[in-house]
Amino acid sequence: MQCITIYRNGAHRWLAFGQDPARPENIVDTTQYAICTGKSVMLIDPGGMEVFPTMIAAVTRELAVEDVRHIFLSHQDPDVCSALPLWRRVCRPDIQIHAPWMWTGFISHFDRDANLTAIPDEGCEINLGGEARLRVLPAHYLHSSGNYHIYDPAAKILFTGDVGAAMLPELRTEMFVTNFSDHVRYMETFHRRWMGSAAARDAWVAMVSRLKIDIMAPQHGLMFRGDDVKRFIDWFASLDVGTGVTTLRNAIR
Protein backbone atom coordinates (compact mmCIF):
# COMPACT_ATOMS: atom_id res chain seq x y z
CA MET A 1 0.00 0.00 0.00
CA GLN A 2 1.31 3.41 -0.93
CA CYS A 3 1.64 6.15 1.63
CA ILE A 4 2.31 9.76 0.81
CA THR A 5 2.57 12.81 3.00
CA ILE A 6 0.18 15.37 1.58
CA TYR A 7 0.83 18.04 4.19
CA ARG A 8 3.56 18.72 6.68
CA ASN A 9 4.15 21.66 8.96
CA GLY A 10 6.37 20.65 11.85
CA ALA A 11 4.64 17.81 13.71
CA HIS A 12 1.37 18.45 11.91
CA ARG A 13 1.09 15.95 9.04
CA TRP A 14 -1.54 14.47 6.77
CA LEU A 15 -0.79 11.02 5.39
CA ALA A 16 -2.75 9.29 2.64
CA PHE A 17 -2.70 5.50 2.31
CA GLY A 18 -4.04 3.85 -0.81
CA GLN A 19 -3.56 2.34 -4.26
CA ASP A 20 -2.98 -1.02 -2.60
CA PRO A 21 -1.73 -3.75 -4.98
CA ALA A 22 -2.43 -6.43 -2.34
CA ARG A 23 -6.14 -5.59 -2.36
CA PRO A 24 -8.34 -8.46 -3.58
CA GLU A 25 -9.82 -7.58 -6.98
CA ASN A 26 -13.43 -7.71 -5.85
CA ILE A 27 -12.84 -5.27 -3.00
CA VAL A 28 -13.38 -1.61 -3.82
CA ASP A 29 -10.21 0.46 -3.58
CA THR A 30 -10.11 2.91 -0.69
CA THR A 31 -7.87 5.68 0.52
CA GLN A 32 -7.29 6.00 4.24
CA TYR A 33 -5.91 9.11 5.93
CA ALA A 34 -4.03 9.86 9.12
CA ILE A 35 -3.67 13.28 10.68
CA CYS A 36 -0.71 13.48 13.03
CA THR A 37 0.27 16.10 15.53
CA GLY A 38 3.22 14.74 17.43
CA LYS A 39 1.87 12.14 19.82
CA SER A 40 -1.74 12.44 18.75
CA VAL A 41 -2.97 10.77 15.59
CA MET A 42 -6.40 10.42 14.08
CA LEU A 43 -7.20 7.79 11.48
CA ILE A 44 -9.90 8.85 9.04
CA ASP A 45 -12.09 6.09 7.62
CA PRO A 46 -9.47 3.43 8.43
CA GLY A 47 -10.96 0.99 5.97
CA GLY A 48 -12.57 -2.40 5.66
CA MET A 49 -11.30 -5.54 7.32
CA GLU A 50 -9.83 -6.90 4.11
CA VAL A 51 -7.43 -3.97 3.81
CA PHE A 52 -6.50 -4.02 7.49
CA PRO A 53 -3.38 -6.24 7.11
CA THR A 54 -1.73 -4.01 4.50
CA MET A 55 -3.00 -0.84 6.16
CA ILE A 56 -1.53 -1.68 9.57
CA ALA A 57 1.77 -2.53 7.89
CA ALA A 58 1.74 0.79 6.01
CA VAL A 59 0.73 2.78 9.11
CA THR A 60 3.49 1.34 11.27
CA ARG A 61 6.09 2.44 8.76
CA GLU A 62 5.00 6.01 9.54
CA LEU A 63 3.71 6.19 13.07
CA ALA A 64 3.23 4.26 16.31
CA VAL A 65 -0.18 2.72 16.93
CA GLU A 66 0.07 3.87 20.57
CA ASP A 67 -0.22 7.43 19.23
CA VAL A 68 -3.52 6.76 17.48
CA ARG A 69 -5.94 8.43 19.88
CA HIS A 70 -8.87 9.01 17.53
CA ILE A 71 -10.62 7.14 14.77
CA PHE A 72 -13.10 9.05 12.65
CA LEU A 73 -15.81 7.20 10.74
CA SER A 74 -17.51 9.40 8.15
CA HIS A 75 -20.44 7.05 7.66
CA GLN A 76 -21.51 3.46 8.18
CA ASP A 77 -20.26 1.66 5.09
CA PRO A 78 -18.19 -1.53 5.58
CA ASP A 79 -15.29 -0.16 3.50
CA VAL A 80 -15.12 2.65 6.06
CA CYS A 81 -15.44 0.87 9.35
CA SER A 82 -15.58 -2.93 9.22
CA ALA A 83 -11.96 -3.15 10.41
CA LEU A 84 -12.86 -1.28 13.59
CA PRO A 85 -12.64 -4.35 15.88
CA LEU A 86 -9.18 -5.14 14.49
CA TRP A 87 -7.95 -1.56 14.97
CA ARG A 88 -9.19 -1.58 18.52
CA ARG A 89 -7.07 -4.63 19.20
CA VAL A 90 -3.86 -2.86 18.32
CA CYS A 91 -4.65 0.68 19.46
CA ARG A 92 -4.74 2.05 22.97
CA PRO A 93 -7.81 1.10 25.04
CA ASP A 94 -8.87 4.74 25.59
CA ILE A 95 -9.02 5.49 21.86
CA GLN A 96 -11.90 7.79 20.92
CA ILE A 97 -14.02 6.62 18.01
CA HIS A 98 -16.10 9.34 16.41
CA ALA A 99 -19.11 8.12 14.45
CA PRO A 100 -22.34 9.65 13.09
CA TRP A 101 -24.96 9.55 15.83
CA MET A 102 -27.47 7.85 13.57
CA TRP A 103 -25.13 4.99 12.74
CA THR A 104 -23.70 4.14 16.16
CA GLY A 105 -26.10 1.24 16.63
CA PHE A 106 -25.38 0.02 13.12
CA ILE A 107 -21.60 0.30 13.34
CA SER A 108 -21.83 -1.73 16.54
CA HIS A 109 -22.74 -4.68 14.32
CA PHE A 110 -19.08 -4.61 13.27
CA ASP A 111 -17.83 -4.20 16.81
CA ARG A 112 -20.31 -4.48 19.64
CA ASP A 113 -17.68 -3.64 22.28
CA ALA A 114 -16.58 -0.35 20.71
CA ASN A 115 -17.36 2.77 22.71
CA LEU A 116 -18.49 5.21 20.03
CA THR A 117 -18.60 8.97 20.44
CA ALA A 118 -21.68 10.17 18.57
CA ILE A 119 -21.20 13.11 16.20
CA PRO A 120 -24.30 15.34 16.26
CA ASP A 121 -26.07 16.36 13.05
CA GLU A 122 -24.44 19.79 12.99
CA GLY A 123 -20.92 18.33 13.26
CA CYS A 124 -18.34 19.17 15.88
CA GLU A 125 -14.71 20.07 16.45
CA ILE A 126 -11.96 17.56 17.19
CA ASN A 127 -8.85 19.02 18.74
CA LEU A 128 -5.77 16.92 18.11
CA GLY A 129 -3.51 19.44 19.78
CA GLY A 130 -1.16 21.96 18.27
CA GLU A 131 -2.60 23.70 15.23
CA ALA A 132 -4.81 20.75 14.30
CA ARG A 133 -8.29 21.84 15.34
CA LEU A 134 -10.43 19.88 12.97
CA ARG A 135 -13.91 20.84 11.93
CA VAL A 136 -16.27 17.95 11.38
CA LEU A 137 -18.70 19.25 8.77
CA PRO A 138 -22.14 17.82 8.00
CA ALA A 139 -22.39 16.23 4.56
CA HIS A 140 -25.64 14.36 5.03
CA TYR A 141 -27.15 12.51 2.06
CA LEU A 142 -23.81 12.60 0.22
CA HIS A 143 -24.24 9.69 -0.05
CA SER A 144 -25.12 8.41 3.39
CA SER A 145 -27.99 10.08 5.25
CA GLY A 146 -25.69 10.54 8.26
CA ASN A 147 -22.39 11.65 6.76
CA TYR A 148 -19.51 13.98 7.69
CA HIS A 149 -16.46 15.53 6.12
CA ILE A 150 -13.41 16.94 7.88
CA TYR A 151 -11.86 20.31 7.31
CA ASP A 152 -8.43 21.12 8.65
CA PRO A 153 -8.14 24.94 8.51
CA ALA A 154 -4.40 24.92 9.19
CA ALA A 155 -3.59 22.41 6.46
CA LYS A 156 -6.42 23.64 4.22
CA ILE A 157 -7.35 20.06 3.49
CA LEU A 158 -10.93 18.91 3.13
CA PHE A 159 -11.61 15.19 3.55
CA THR A 160 -14.76 14.50 1.55
CA GLY A 161 -15.54 10.80 1.99
CA ASP A 162 -17.40 9.59 -1.08
CA VAL A 163 -17.72 13.06 -2.63
CA GLY A 164 -15.02 13.24 -5.25
CA ALA A 165 -14.65 9.47 -5.29
CA ALA A 166 -13.55 7.80 -8.50
CA MET A 167 -13.67 4.18 -9.57
CA LEU A 168 -10.34 3.77 -11.31
CA PRO A 169 -9.93 0.80 -13.63
CA GLU A 170 -6.40 0.10 -12.47
CA LEU A 171 -3.99 1.11 -9.73
CA ARG A 172 -2.07 4.31 -10.24
CA THR A 173 1.33 5.36 -9.11
CA GLU A 174 0.14 8.92 -8.63
CA MET A 175 -2.42 9.77 -5.96
CA PHE A 176 -3.53 13.18 -7.30
CA VAL A 177 -5.67 14.03 -10.29
CA THR A 178 -3.46 15.34 -13.06
CA ASN A 179 -5.99 15.74 -15.85
CA PHE A 180 -9.39 16.74 -14.50
CA SER A 181 -11.40 16.45 -17.70
CA ASP A 182 -10.02 12.96 -18.29
CA HIS A 183 -10.74 12.01 -14.66
CA VAL A 184 -14.44 12.93 -14.91
CA ARG A 185 -15.30 9.66 -16.62
CA TYR A 186 -14.20 7.75 -13.53
CA MET A 187 -16.38 9.87 -11.22
CA GLU A 188 -19.49 10.56 -13.24
CA THR A 189 -21.49 7.33 -12.87
CA PHE A 190 -20.63 7.09 -9.21
CA HIS A 191 -21.75 10.60 -8.37
CA ARG A 192 -24.90 10.48 -10.49
CA ARG A 193 -26.05 7.24 -8.89
CA TRP A 194 -24.64 7.29 -5.33
CA MET A 195 -25.39 10.91 -4.48
CA GLY A 196 -29.10 11.00 -3.75
CA SER A 197 -30.00 14.59 -3.06
CA ALA A 198 -29.54 17.66 -5.24
CA ALA A 199 -30.61 19.84 -2.29
CA ALA A 200 -27.86 18.35 -0.11
CA ARG A 201 -25.37 18.72 -2.94
CA ASP A 202 -26.28 22.40 -3.36
CA ALA A 203 -25.94 23.04 0.37
CA TRP A 204 -22.59 21.24 0.42
CA VAL A 205 -21.32 23.26 -2.56
CA ALA A 206 -22.35 26.49 -0.79
CA MET A 207 -20.68 25.35 2.45
CA VAL A 208 -17.34 24.28 1.00
CA SER A 209 -17.17 27.28 -1.32
CA ARG A 210 -16.65 29.38 1.80
CA LEU A 211 -13.56 27.35 2.77
CA LYS A 212 -9.98 27.79 1.68
CA ILE A 213 -9.07 24.40 0.29
CA ASP A 214 -5.68 23.42 -1.07
CA ILE A 215 -6.40 19.69 -1.19
CA MET A 216 -9.65 17.79 -1.44
CA ALA A 217 -9.22 14.23 -0.23
CA PRO A 218 -11.90 11.66 -1.10
CA GLN A 219 -12.09 8.09 0.20
CA HIS A 220 -11.80 6.46 -3.24
CA GLY A 221 -9.72 7.29 -6.28
CA LEU A 222 -7.43 10.29 -6.52
CA MET A 223 -7.08 13.52 -4.55
CA PHE A 224 -7.60 17.01 -5.99
CA ARG A 225 -5.31 19.94 -5.42
CA GLY A 226 -5.01 23.52 -6.52
CA ASP A 227 -7.41 24.54 -9.27
CA ASP A 228 -8.78 21.01 -9.57
CA VAL A 229 -10.58 21.51 -6.26
CA LYS A 230 -12.66 24.33 -7.73
CA ARG A 231 -13.06 22.39 -10.98
CA PHE A 232 -14.52 19.50 -9.02
CA ILE A 233 -16.89 21.69 -7.00
CA ASP A 234 -18.16 23.41 -10.18
CA TRP A 235 -18.54 20.08 -11.96
CA PHE A 236 -20.41 18.52 -9.04
CA ALA A 237 -22.65 21.61 -8.66
CA SER A 238 -24.09 21.10 -12.12
CA LEU A 239 -24.30 17.31 -12.10
CA ASP A 240 -27.63 15.51 -12.30
CA VAL A 241 -27.66 13.36 -9.14
CA GLY A 242 -30.11 10.82 -7.71
CA THR A 243 -30.46 9.05 -11.05
CA GLY A 244 -31.56 5.82 -9.40
CA VAL A 245 -34.98 7.42 -8.92
CA THR A 246 -35.71 6.79 -12.59
CA THR A 247 -35.89 3.05 -11.90
CA LEU A 248 -38.62 3.63 -9.32
CA ARG A 249 -40.65 5.62 -11.84
CA ASN A 250 -40.33 2.88 -14.43
CA ALA A 251 -40.60 -0.20 -12.19
CA ILE A 252 -44.37 -0.68 -12.31
CA ARG A 253 -46.44 0.59 -15.22
Add this chain to the structure above:
Amino acid sequence: MFADCLQAFHAFSELAELAENLRVLSLNAELAAGRAGERGRAVRALTQYTRELVNRLGQIQSDTTGLMARTYAQTATALRALHQMRLLDRAVEELDRSGGEYSGPARSRLAESRDQTGRALNEAIRLMVANIDSLAARTRVVGEVVSASDSIATNIAIEAVGAGVYEIEFRTVAETMRRYVEQLRTMIEDASAAVRSATEKGAGLQRAGVSALQSRGRS
Protein backbone atom coordinates in the same frame (compact mmCIF):
# COMPACT_ATOMS: atom_id res chain seq x y z
CA MET B 1 -19.13 -29.74 11.42
CA PHE B 2 -21.86 -27.13 11.15
CA ALA B 3 -23.13 -28.76 7.96
CA ASP B 4 -23.33 -32.11 9.78
CA CYS B 5 -25.21 -30.46 12.64
CA LEU B 6 -27.61 -28.90 10.16
CA GLN B 7 -28.18 -32.30 8.61
CA ALA B 8 -28.96 -33.77 12.04
CA PHE B 9 -31.33 -30.91 12.86
CA HIS B 10 -32.94 -31.34 9.47
CA ALA B 11 -33.48 -35.04 10.23
CA PHE B 12 -35.09 -34.07 13.53
CA SER B 13 -37.36 -31.52 11.87
CA GLU B 14 -40.11 -34.10 11.37
CA LEU B 15 -39.99 -35.29 14.98
CA ALA B 16 -42.84 -33.03 16.15
CA GLU B 17 -45.15 -34.24 13.41
CA LEU B 18 -44.30 -37.90 14.02
CA ALA B 19 -44.79 -37.51 17.77
CA GLU B 20 -48.19 -35.90 17.18
CA ASN B 21 -49.19 -38.72 14.83
CA LEU B 22 -48.21 -41.26 17.47
CA ARG B 23 -50.15 -39.37 20.14
CA VAL B 24 -53.32 -39.27 18.04
CA LEU B 25 -52.89 -42.95 17.16
CA SER B 26 -52.54 -43.87 20.84
CA LEU B 27 -55.69 -41.91 21.72
CA ASN B 28 -57.67 -43.66 18.99
CA ALA B 29 -56.25 -47.03 20.07
CA GLU B 30 -57.24 -46.33 23.67
CA LEU B 31 -60.81 -45.54 22.57
CA ALA B 32 -60.91 -48.79 20.58
CA ALA B 33 -59.50 -50.66 23.57
CA GLY B 34 -62.24 -49.13 25.76
CA ARG B 35 -64.89 -50.32 23.33
CA ALA B 36 -63.32 -53.81 23.36
CA GLY B 37 -63.74 -54.02 27.16
CA GLU B 38 -61.86 -56.92 28.75
CA ARG B 39 -60.37 -57.94 25.34
CA GLY B 40 -58.79 -54.50 25.02
CA ARG B 41 -57.26 -54.27 28.51
CA ALA B 42 -53.70 -55.08 27.41
CA VAL B 43 -53.97 -52.73 24.40
CA ARG B 44 -55.11 -49.91 26.71
CA ALA B 45 -52.03 -50.39 28.88
CA LEU B 46 -49.83 -50.43 25.78
CA THR B 47 -51.34 -47.20 24.45
CA GLN B 48 -50.82 -45.46 27.80
CA TYR B 49 -47.16 -46.46 27.62
CA THR B 50 -47.08 -45.12 24.04
CA ARG B 51 -48.20 -41.71 25.32
CA GLU B 52 -45.33 -41.69 27.80
CA LEU B 53 -42.98 -42.31 24.88
CA VAL B 54 -44.65 -39.49 22.95
CA ASN B 55 -44.01 -37.16 25.91
CA ARG B 56 -40.33 -38.11 25.77
CA LEU B 57 -40.27 -37.28 22.07
CA GLY B 58 -41.88 -33.90 22.82
CA GLN B 59 -39.16 -33.16 25.37
CA ILE B 60 -36.47 -34.13 22.86
CA GLN B 61 -38.06 -31.89 20.23
CA SER B 62 -37.92 -28.97 22.66
CA ASP B 63 -34.30 -29.77 23.64
CA THR B 64 -33.30 -30.00 19.97
CA THR B 65 -34.74 -26.55 19.24
CA GLY B 66 -32.57 -25.12 22.01
CA LEU B 67 -29.50 -27.00 20.80
CA MET B 68 -30.08 -25.73 17.28
CA ALA B 69 -30.22 -22.10 18.44
CA ARG B 70 -27.03 -22.51 20.47
CA THR B 71 -25.28 -24.25 17.58
CA TYR B 72 -26.13 -21.37 15.23
CA ALA B 73 -24.82 -18.82 17.73
CA GLN B 74 -21.62 -20.77 18.44
CA THR B 75 -21.00 -21.36 14.76
CA ALA B 76 -21.37 -17.65 14.08
CA THR B 77 -18.86 -16.95 16.87
CA ALA B 78 -16.45 -19.57 15.49
CA LEU B 79 -16.69 -18.29 11.91
CA ARG B 80 -16.17 -14.71 13.04
CA ALA B 81 -13.15 -15.78 15.09
CA LEU B 82 -11.75 -17.77 12.15
CA HIS B 83 -12.13 -14.80 9.82
CA GLN B 84 -10.46 -12.50 12.33
CA MET B 85 -7.62 -14.97 12.84
CA ARG B 86 -7.04 -15.09 9.10
CA LEU B 87 -6.86 -11.29 8.97
CA LEU B 88 -4.66 -11.08 12.07
CA ASP B 89 -2.30 -13.67 10.58
CA ARG B 90 -2.13 -11.72 7.35
CA ALA B 91 -1.51 -8.52 9.29
CA VAL B 92 1.41 -10.13 11.17
CA GLU B 93 2.84 -11.36 7.84
CA GLU B 94 2.50 -7.87 6.34
CA LEU B 95 4.17 -6.31 9.38
CA ASP B 96 7.03 -8.79 9.15
CA ARG B 97 7.40 -8.07 5.45
CA SER B 98 7.27 -4.31 5.82
CA GLY B 99 9.51 -4.17 8.88
CA GLY B 100 8.20 -0.69 9.65
CA GLU B 101 9.96 1.42 12.23
CA TYR B 102 6.96 1.21 14.57
CA SER B 103 5.86 -2.34 13.77
CA GLY B 104 7.16 -4.02 16.97
CA PRO B 105 4.42 -3.06 19.45
CA ALA B 106 1.72 -3.52 16.81
CA ARG B 107 3.05 -6.98 16.05
CA SER B 108 3.03 -7.96 19.74
CA ARG B 109 -0.53 -6.77 20.13
CA LEU B 110 -1.64 -8.56 16.98
CA ALA B 111 0.01 -11.80 18.11
CA GLU B 112 -1.59 -11.49 21.54
CA SER B 113 -4.93 -10.72 19.94
CA ARG B 114 -4.53 -13.68 17.62
CA ASP B 115 -3.97 -15.97 20.60
CA GLN B 116 -7.03 -14.57 22.36
CA THR B 117 -9.06 -15.15 19.23
CA GLY B 118 -7.66 -18.67 18.98
CA ARG B 119 -8.74 -19.36 22.54
CA ALA B 120 -12.20 -17.94 21.82
CA LEU B 121 -12.39 -20.15 18.74
CA ASN B 122 -11.39 -23.22 20.76
CA GLU B 123 -14.03 -22.38 23.33
CA ALA B 124 -16.68 -22.01 20.62
CA ILE B 125 -15.65 -25.38 19.18
CA ARG B 126 -15.72 -26.95 22.66
CA LEU B 127 -19.27 -25.69 23.15
CA MET B 128 -20.27 -26.93 19.71
CA VAL B 129 -18.85 -30.35 20.51
CA ALA B 130 -20.78 -30.34 23.81
CA ASN B 131 -23.93 -29.57 21.80
CA ILE B 132 -23.17 -32.45 19.48
CA ASP B 133 -22.75 -34.75 22.49
CA SER B 134 -26.16 -33.59 23.75
CA LEU B 135 -27.62 -34.17 20.33
CA ALA B 136 -26.10 -37.66 20.27
CA ALA B 137 -27.69 -38.39 23.67
CA ARG B 138 -31.09 -37.23 22.35
CA THR B 139 -30.62 -39.38 19.28
CA ARG B 140 -30.02 -42.41 21.50
CA VAL B 141 -33.20 -41.66 23.46
CA VAL B 142 -35.21 -41.46 20.23
CA GLY B 143 -33.61 -44.80 19.29
CA GLU B 144 -34.92 -46.25 22.56
CA VAL B 145 -38.37 -44.83 21.83
CA VAL B 146 -38.24 -46.42 18.38
CA SER B 147 -37.33 -49.78 19.86
CA ALA B 148 -40.04 -49.56 22.54
CA SER B 149 -42.67 -48.41 20.01
CA ASP B 150 -41.74 -51.30 17.76
CA SER B 151 -42.32 -53.73 20.64
CA ILE B 152 -45.65 -52.07 21.44
CA ALA B 153 -46.74 -52.43 17.81
CA THR B 154 -45.81 -56.13 17.91
CA ASN B 155 -47.70 -56.66 21.18
CA ILE B 156 -50.81 -54.87 19.87
CA ALA B 157 -50.67 -57.12 16.79
CA ILE B 158 -50.50 -60.16 19.08
CA GLU B 159 -53.41 -58.86 21.16
CA ALA B 160 -55.37 -58.30 17.93
CA VAL B 161 -55.37 -62.06 17.24
CA GLY B 162 -57.64 -62.78 20.21
CA ALA B 163 -59.70 -59.58 20.00
CA GLY B 164 -62.55 -61.02 17.92
CA VAL B 165 -64.51 -58.24 16.18
CA TYR B 166 -61.83 -55.73 17.27
CA GLU B 167 -59.07 -57.63 15.54
CA ILE B 168 -59.08 -55.48 12.39
CA GLU B 169 -59.14 -52.27 14.42
CA PHE B 170 -56.20 -53.35 16.61
CA ARG B 171 -54.26 -54.67 13.64
CA THR B 172 -54.71 -51.34 11.86
CA VAL B 173 -53.33 -49.59 14.95
CA ALA B 174 -50.33 -51.95 15.01
CA GLU B 175 -49.60 -51.47 11.30
CA THR B 176 -49.94 -47.69 11.50
CA MET B 177 -47.64 -47.63 14.49
CA ARG B 178 -45.06 -49.74 12.60
CA ARG B 179 -45.18 -47.23 9.75
CA TYR B 180 -44.49 -44.38 12.17
CA VAL B 181 -41.73 -46.44 13.79
CA GLU B 182 -40.13 -46.95 10.38
CA GLN B 183 -40.24 -43.20 9.73
CA LEU B 184 -38.69 -42.57 13.14
CA ARG B 185 -36.02 -45.18 12.43
CA THR B 186 -35.08 -43.53 9.12
CA MET B 187 -34.91 -40.19 10.90
CA ILE B 188 -32.66 -41.62 13.60
CA GLU B 189 -30.37 -43.28 11.06
CA ASP B 190 -29.94 -39.97 9.20
CA ALA B 191 -29.43 -38.03 12.42
CA SER B 192 -27.01 -40.61 13.85
CA ALA B 193 -24.85 -40.59 10.72
CA ALA B 194 -24.68 -36.79 10.77
CA VAL B 195 -23.96 -36.71 14.51
CA ARG B 196 -21.18 -39.31 14.15
CA SER B 197 -19.58 -37.29 11.37
CA ALA B 198 -19.90 -34.06 13.40
CA THR B 199 -18.39 -35.77 16.46
CA GLU B 200 -15.35 -36.92 14.46
CA LYS B 201 -14.84 -33.46 12.99
CA GLY B 202 -15.32 -31.83 16.38
CA ALA B 203 -12.69 -34.08 17.94
CA GLY B 204 -10.30 -33.33 15.07
CA LEU B 205 -10.87 -29.59 15.37
CA GLN B 206 -10.33 -29.69 19.12
CA ARG B 207 -7.07 -31.62 18.69
CA ALA B 208 -5.91 -29.15 16.01
CA GLY B 209 -6.87 -26.15 18.15
CA VAL B 210 -5.14 -27.40 21.30
CA SER B 211 -2.07 -28.38 19.32
CA ALA B 212 -1.95 -24.96 17.59
CA LEU B 213 -2.22 -23.14 20.90
CA GLN B 214 0.41 -25.38 22.48
CA SER B 215 2.86 -24.85 19.63
CA ARG B 216 2.29 -21.07 19.76
CA GLY B 217 2.80 -21.23 23.53
CA ARG B 218 6.15 -23.01 23.02
CA SER B 219 7.23 -20.53 20.33
